[in-house]
Amino acid sequence: MESQKYAIVDIETTGHSQANGDRMIQIAIVIMEDWCIKKTFTSFIHPGKSIPLFIQDLTNITDTDVQDALPFEAHADYIYELLQDTVFVAHNTDFDLSFLQGEFKRVGLPKWNGKVIDTVELSKILFPSSLSYKLGDLAVELNIPLNNAHRADDDAKACALLLKECWEEILSLPQVTLEQMHKKSFRLKTNLSQLFFEALQIKRGKVEKEDDYVYYNKLALKKPSKSVKDLQEGIEYPITTPEKVGLFKQAMEQFEERQEQFEMMDIIWDNLNNKSEVMIEASTGIGKTIGYLIPSILYAKKSNRKVCISTYTTNLLEQLLTNEIPKVEKIIGRPINVTLLKGKKNYVDVILFEQLMKSQDLSYDETLTVLQVLVWLSKTETGDLSELNCSGGGQLFIDKIRKNTEKTQQKHSLDYYDRAIQESSDADLIITNHSMLLADLVRHEPIFDEIDGWIIDEAHQFVQAAEQRDQAIFTFTNWKYIFGRIGLSTDQELFTAFQKIAIKKQRVPLSAFHQLEKIYIRMIELFDKTMQDIVSQMRVSAHHSKSNAKRLDFMHELSLNREYIVDFSKAMQQWIDLADQMSAHFKKDIEQIAPEHKLVLEQWDYWIREYKMKASEWDEIFIKYDEDYTTWIEIDQRNIPGSIRVLKKPISISSTIEQLFHPIRQKSAVIWTSGTLTVPNNERFIAKQLGIKKDVPLKRLQAPEHYYKGAKAFIVNDMPDIQGVSQSDYIESVALAITQIVRSTQGRCFVLFTSQDMLRKTVELIQESELLLDYMIFAQGVTSGSKLRLLKSFQKFSHSVLFGTNSFWEGVDVPGDGLSSVIVVRLPFSAPDEPTFKAKSAAIQQQGKNAFTELSLPEAILRFKQGFGRLIRSSQDKGVFVVLDRRIETKSYGVEFLRALPQISVTKLPLQHMVLEIEHWYNSKDEERKQVDKQ
Known part of the structure; x- marks a missing residue:
């Protein structure tokens, strides 16, 4: 086979729009044959205009660099010739190739024609678990040298090495995986099918043993590695301080003795042995995680029983596994048998995936995701879908292949959830998250019978996790989407496809389809009537209040037509029962059904399951009344009925938690811990919310004073009173204060808001004023990307500011010089009209208590403490x-x-005096650092 020639191209430009006069400032082309670099061409290009400052900052290419360079016209013929008979490769061909084609056209050259490979598309498929597909991030992950990102010469070389890395990755895949990938790859945007075909030819020419995999039909799954049970005897718990110091010092060179950490270890050790309950507030700085891990693991090894650690976020789970567990293994000098256990829906259902990937009408996003999953299945040991990094459209496909809570007939080796449960039975420590723990305590997984100790970390968040588990959400668009997936005989949807094959094979009588369609039409009519009733009721309600595009009403305040609601529920159940019966008729002699017919039936069954869940959701929200819950309806008058949302949330979860933990408390230790469990004047605020009895002790462990020697707090006492000025005037003052503080600390600043609207307006004002033009600004809800992505971007730049609301007040860790200041714009009180807060306040007032001191103030103080903790x-x-x-x-x-x-x-x-103080503090800090560097 003739060896393929690749031209790997990267360009830098003055901007993205040629129509607006943007031009190239640098180009680099790397020619690769036989996976070796044969030739490189790189040159600065004179753009005929000055380079914008932000482009200079991004690329480090200045007007001086290009002042003697020739324009594109001088290089165009050579570049065009260089690209002939090559496969064009770039990291985002949509930009590089289209810009280059535009330049060719501008200088009178014909359009370049040839095959194209986009390494972004290719990397997404071959490295499906990568956190980011930016070239710089992939280079770090794959150890590809890239000294100057956003310089065409370095980027093009890194992209060439990435292509080679991708080729080696393709060759490492099992043959059946490659065959499936090749079949699906013709729907991709660039010519990856050629790469997969070449690799297949090589694979087929070799006889390779592929013992590392188990197979299901045409899927190759990584064979699970056998866990080795640690048979060493447990080590003794270090009772005295010298024993503890000795244990830590042998593993950690720069060990800092912390008495509060030792005290925490002893409290946990005693409670594990006594099977008792305790609450521990452990402030930042005492080493809380190690403080509970060491006694937990030593107890598990000594007693040959298990300890379960539950935390709130996936981020904290990963930190435990990747950072903290290895530290503890080093301290105790032996491996720890630890298992990460999540709820069923976190795991892939291999059988469902195998069925759905056969579909012929997959969108681009779905096709890309199928290829990602094929590669991932050959590598994953957990089957945990959160390992995948999929696009928005791909995420919808991922939701379809999640393991269902209903039992499905699967071979044990293919069921990742069962495998995780099995591994848990050999583990000393089980690590899980609050929502999984709550779900499985309700289902009562037998594995929990073997647990002697429960450590609930981030215990204050257990309240929120329990509220989320018990909430129900209805959205009009979601329901309409689900109705649309079935359709009528006049549509080209699933109903038509199912009817066609069922009648053809004479498995289900036509009369059954007529009846089913009749029920379906009735069901849709009743649904629409209920929605119209909701809208008209809310409009009536709107006459008695301020006119606003967005409306919110508590359901008990509206007089909704119960007849429509109940009749819809009955009609939906009738449809489910009949659809189920028809499926059962069809399934007789299943072996005789053609694969494409089988796929239709499997999709039919999938949607019946969805309808069952929806029917249950309808009854829960609209029919079932519970005084411990509050239900409200939201609409936006500009989008009716599309904007209808109904939410049902618990007002109190203490009884739910009491019910779940009652059997556990009879036989196991329960340790609740967090950095924020108390507030002044209301020490047992969280304890009360969790339904923890008064006789359960609450221990407070605070880091010593010197731990906070580097912290200063300032209150700006000449800010306007928010109640005394207009919102725009207040935002102007806030924007001015922020810009001055950011400049005095030279960035690395968190700005915490309580309102998304105020955040957005403040950021817009700061951007319009151009007072922070030389700073990178990242803003939640304004800058695109997840919380984690914003945080990573913020940490990359020294001159950066991060604006955040609720979720940035806690659970965000930026150690060291990554963060110089935290600005609290408003004290973090809950909005008084937030529905759950409103309902909780009303319930407190009915008991004759003060909602402000019992709920509003302690909640705000907890958030304030967490904000400082950043x-x-x-x-x-x-x-x-x-x-x-x-x-x-x-x-x-x-x-x-x-x-x-x-x-x-x-x-x-x-403000002005404070800015001078901060500048003085910041400069003295820099001097201290310089002195330390000299030493």
């Missing part, structure tokens, strides 16, 4: 905590916020 993550950290909300000084409750902070200096100053 700043100091180690005893070496330094940073300023700035509060712009004057209520902390002018209101009587302000002192309680300050009492919730560690013992640090709190200074009240006008």
Whole structure:
């Protein structure tokens, strides 16, 4: 076979729009044959205009670099010739190739024709678990040298090496996987089918043993590695301080003795042995995670029983596994048998995937995701779908292949959830998250009978996890989508396809389809009537309140037509029963059904399962009444009925948690721990929400004062009173304060808001003013990307500012110099009209109590404590905590916020004086660092 020639191209430009006069400033082409670099061409290009500052910052290419360069016209013929008879390769061909084609056209050359490979598309398929598909991030992950990202010469070479890495990855895949990939690859955007075909030819020419896989039809799955049970005897728990110090010192060179950490270890050890319950508030700085891991693992090994650790976010789960467990293994000097266990829906259902991937009408996003899953199945040991990094459209396909909570007939080796449960039976430690724990306590997985100790980390978040587990959400668009997937005999949807094959094979009588269609039409009519009733009721309600495009009403305040609601529920159940019967008729002699017919039936069964879940959701939201829940309806008058959403949430979850933990408390230790469990004047606020009895002790462990020596708090006392000025005036003052503080700390700043609207308006004003033009600004809900992505982007730049709302107040870890300041724009009280908060307040008032002191204030203080916790993550950290909300000084409750902070200096100053203080502090910090560097 003649060896293929690849031209790997990267260009840098003054911007993305040729129509607006953007031009090239650098081009690099790497010619690769036989997977070796044969030739490179690189040149600066004169753009005929000055290079924008942000492009200079991004590429490090200045006007000086290009001042003696020739324009594109001078290189065009040579570049065009160089690309002949090659496969054009780029990291995002949509940009590089289309820009280059535009330049060829501009200078009078014909359009370049040839095959194209996009390494973004290819990398997504071959490295489906990568966190990012940016060239720089992939280069780091795959150890590809890339010294100057966003320089065409370095980028093109890195892209060439990435292509070679991809080729080697393709060759490492099992043959059956490659065959499936080749079949599907013709629907991709670039010519990857050629690569897969070449690799298949090589594979077929070799006789290779593929013992590392188990097979299901045409799928290759990585064979699970056998877990080796640690048969070593357990080591003794270090009772005295010298014993503890000795244990830590042998594993950690720079061990910092922390008495509070030792105290926490002893509390947990005693409670595990006594099978008792305790709450521990452990502030940042005492080493909470190691503090509970060591006694847990030593207890598990000594007693030959298990300890389960539950935390809130996936991020914290990964931190435990990748960072903390290896540290503990080093400290105790032996491996730990640990298993990560998640809820069923986190795992792939291999049989479902195998069925759905056969579909002929997959979209581009679905095709790409199928290829990603094919590669991933040959590598994953867990089957945990969160390992995959899929596009938005691909995520919908992922949701279809999740393991269903209903039992499915699967071989044990293919069921990743069963495998995780099996591994748990050999483990000392089981690590899970709150939502999984809540779900499986309800289902009662037998594995939990073997657990002697429960450590609930981030315990304050257990309240939120329980609320989320018990909530139900109805959205009009989601229901309409599900109705549309079945359709009528006049549509080309599933009903038509099922009827066609069922009648053809004479498996189901035509009369049954007529009856089913009749019920379906009735069901849709009743659904639409209910939606119209909701809208008209809310419009009536709107006459009695301020006119606003967005409306929100509690369901009990509306007089909805119960007849429509109940009749719809009955009609839906009738449809499900008949559709189920028809499926059962069809399934007789299943072996005789052609594969394409089998696929239609499997899709039919999949949607029946979805309808069953929806029917249950309807009854839960619209029919079942429960005084411990609140239900409200939201609409946007600009989009009716498309915007209808109904939410049902619990007002209190203490009884749910009490019910779940009652059997556990009889035989196991329960340890609740968090950095924020208490607030001044209401120490048992979280305990009460969790339904924990008063006789359960609450221990508070605070890091020593010197841990916070690098922290300063400032209150700006000349900010306007938000109630005394217009919102626009207040935002103007906030924007000015933020820009001055950011400049005084030179960036690395978190700005915390309580309102997305205020955040957006403040960011817009700052951008319009251009006062922070030389800073990178990342804003939640404004800058695209997930919370994790925003955080990673923020950490990449020293001159950066991150604007965040609720989720950035906690669970975000930026150690060291990554964060210099946290600005609190407003004290984090819940919005009084937020429905769940409103319902909880009403319930408290009905008991004759004060909702502000019982709920609003303690919630806000907890968030405030968590906001401060972002700043100091180690005893070496330094940073300023700035509060712009004057209520902390002018209101009587302000002192309680300050009492919730560690013992640090709190200074009240006008903005200008405070900025000078911060500059002085920041400069002295730089001097200290320089002195340390000299030493």
